[in-house]
Amino acid sequence: LGLGDLGANGMGIAVGKSMLYTAAAGVAPSQVLPVAVDAGCGTAAVRDDPLYVGLRRDRERGPAYDALVQELVQALRARYGKSLLLHWEDFGSSNAFRLLKKYQENSLLPTFNDDIQSTAAAVLAALLGAVRISGVAPLTKQRLLFYGAGQANLGAAKLFVTALKNRGVSETTAKRQVWMMDSKGLLTSDRKDLSQQKAEFARTPDELNISSDSRKNLLRVVMELKPTALIGAASVKGAFTQEIIERLTTGLQQGNSPVVRPVVMALSNPLTRAECTAEEAIRWSGGAAVFASGTKFAPVKKTSGDEIVPSQANNSLIFPGIGLGCLAAGATRVTDDMFYAAAYAVAQATTEEELRRGSVLPSVKRLRDVTVSVAAQVAEQAQLSMVATTTPTGALGCLETAISESAVENSTVFDAELECIRSLQYSPNQQR
Template sequence: METLDEQLQRAYQQYSLQADDLQKNIFLNNLYHTNETLFFRLIREHIQEMMPIIYTPTAGLAIQHYSDEFRKPRGIYLSYPERDHINEILDHWDANDINLIVLTDSEQILGIGDQGANGIGISVAKLVVYTLCAGINPRRMLPIMIDVGTNNPQLLEDPFYLGWRHHRISSAEYHQFVETVINAIKEKFPQVFLQWEDFGKKNARCHLDRYQDSMCTFNDDIQGTGAVAMAALLNALKITGTPLSHHRVLVYGAGTAGCGIADQIWEQMIKEGLNHQKAYSRFYLMDRQGLVTSNRENIDYFKAPYARSSSETDEWDRADDPTRLLDVVRNIHPTILIGTSTVHGAFNREVVNTMAAHVERPIIFPLSNPLTLAEATPDDIIHWTQGRALVATGSPFSDVEFQGKFYPVSQCNNALIFPGLGLGIISCQAERVSAGMMDAATLELANSTTDKTRLLPEISQLQEVSKNIGVAVARQAILEGVALNRPDQNVENLVESNIWEPVYMPYQPLNIPAK
């Protein structure tokens, strides 16, 4: 007979003996399979240490090794060859048992690209964070992998690969299959909250635009990333004292995340009084082809509003190249530089110093994951700018010491926003995810930073922050009339009643009379 606390001590000792982060991730996932209560209690007790192991950045490494290290399945694979049996597969679950689904097709996992069927690992990791941070019942959530093939040659040639060994299907087949899956989910789980996760940039935006008005759905890579970056930026603006509408924003990496962040900042500029076109004029977006300009052919529709005039670069020095980050920085003098490019070291000393020469407090967010793909390290940025830069990162970094002073480094971790959003939605049974609900979550996150020198709360505060975001989101949903559950009790009590705790339930003997 052992108490949960005694089991915790043994589990932590076993965890500590693991050779590296990947082995620690494998150990924790094995514990998840065997003792769910102990698993969540362990990582909750050591959230600062274990969050990077069970989620980013180690989750990416674990996904790359998923087929090699496979132990036990978790979640559902909806494979294209089984497209005529989707309803039959989903019928294994009762409609009232599932509140939340994380759905992926694994085309663009973190910063490591197409991981095929191995991508189920990101759906599982997201659901772990929902429970860890917001207390959503783990037995009422479902990770789903849409297996439509993979274009990753290493996986196709790997004899241990667990997925459908086939190149990704055509666009027409793909969208028809996704529609089949979504219709089946809507029919089976009409009140479910569905999160899109790590879809390719074109499909991610397309799915969100197509389905967000017909079901309660959310894309963490677009909306979640944008909300967290916006919250950090709101706090940075409090330090600089310069209104957002006066800033020039350069987004380096105009994909799903980068454009999602740009959209959030653009909307905030509109709220501050700029008209639509004037707000767009404050942005410069760069992708693999360089500065996004209007003379491109087949420009992605979500980038088009941000495209600069093709004649704008004609005024630059002839030696400057609009495909090079340094030349763009030299010519446009950005005050906010955001990296979502996964180009390691892109924000080098010359780029940072060129930017800092024209702004007193440069705001620099190298947000790419994992650590090996970050555009710059906070230590370098702080030293290069003599401590003037305001920095937030995508991966976890330690605070920086420079000339005897410590500079806090906040992590723009989506775990700061999506668990609380899900908690609020599930608590009030919201029918949609509205712009107002996202705004409420963003503002609550920004206001949750008690240390005014930090741009975002620390990971250790995740549970409190998630609960407060849940209350703000549920309150906004009720106010907008999109909540099916509008309680007589106060919203705080409603949200608290939906928080699951990792404790053992007592067993009691039943006196059943003999027949």
């Protein structure tokens, strides 16, 4: 959200995510526990507010912070055992990647980071939806330029590579279809300031026909690379200017190429941080841009009179289904392929009518049904990835049977999977 360090005030976000597990996935409220880690607050204006409820001290960092997080994880595991699914939310970039890696590798529990992995899956779902629209490059031909190299874009780049690998593209080739910029310009291998996560997507200087100074200029980079998709998550309002969108579009509309429609994603929110609006992207591209955003935008009228309904690439389409799917399968890990499965399920849930309206993601009005589809795909992928366990209750036996038969690709079998997932969902009218 670009809200900075909220300290204990971030508890509202944890509560909101918990509510979505129930509202979207049908996970019983008694099975969800929001937790805030109060290690101080690095924002003086928040910390010094007379109504602030958290520790009135600067944020703790280093070994003491890590020890606190480890104590929390150990306590949760001791209390809830193998049934625990750990969802990390709104940790700063300096902690998010390393904590995720640490607890993925060193603890026997399924865990994921919502800002890195769920947002990545929402972006991939939007891209998978976009490539179903005529004039958009197919997924294996996409050239992505990420503006911003934080958790969301790094996660999206990594999942895009996973998607291409699942389509038979080598990892080396897949990474060559990704370019990324941070506040200092393009990520290149001659830079000495790159984190491990950024270095993974750094390109060699000899791949560029751009001076070192111009590598910091988004317009020059767009003109040189001619990307098929421009994805912003830098929290820089107005970063996607009219000239950039125009150049992005004309860069594709040359020669006889069937690829004439760029994908534009302005993922930063709230609106005061959005790289551009839906109306701007569509108008400046002459109606060619296929748009998705992090902020909800109103429908846009094209000069032809057609109405475009922009999609919001929100991770609420992903994480509730990840949680429900993991619970259904008794997953011991949450793998990248499970997030790919979630993205694919969301994209497939987008109807032809929605695509005709320019929506690359399904309507939020169908969130609960979409979440069931996501959960079924996630549970099936858990089986395929061999991270599923014997389901803990007799009510789930039908899920195991349906998944084991799914290789025949019979829609009736998948319908059975969906019914198994629905049988797990909580309703306020149920007595538990």
